Amino acid sequence: MKKLLAVLLLAGIGIMSIGYYSRLDDGDSTNVYFIKKHPTYHIKFENIYANNGDDKTLNQLDPELKQLVINYCKYRLGIETELKTQAELDACKQR
Numbered sequence: 001m002k003k004l005l006a007v008l009l010l011a012g013i014g015i016m017s018i019g020y021y022s023r024l025d026d027g028d029s030t031n032v033y034f035i036k037k038h039p040t041y042h043i044k045f046e047n048i049y050a051n052n053g054d055d056k057t058l059n060q061l062d063p064e065l066k067q068l069v070i071n072y073c074k075y076r077l078g079i080e081t082e083l084k085t086q087a088e089l090d091a092c093k094q095r
Contacts, residue, residue, distance in 0.1 A: 023050040037078035
């Protein structure tokens, strides 16, 4: 029973501490794992700059994609932002 509780505790800590996003390299999809800056049960994140596509401006982001970028910046980079200006979006890109 104690071992089961220990395993469940470690699994919970791992889920709250580790996240990932997918990156496309030469046609192959790879996952990039990272340690989150803040604990959350959210595991898969969206990095709009992970692929070699065109950079998006703030005006091109719909509300859903904007929220995904806000979550990525907060949990991956430790930047808490509301993405009200292009400079805030660029800060998430530079890292």
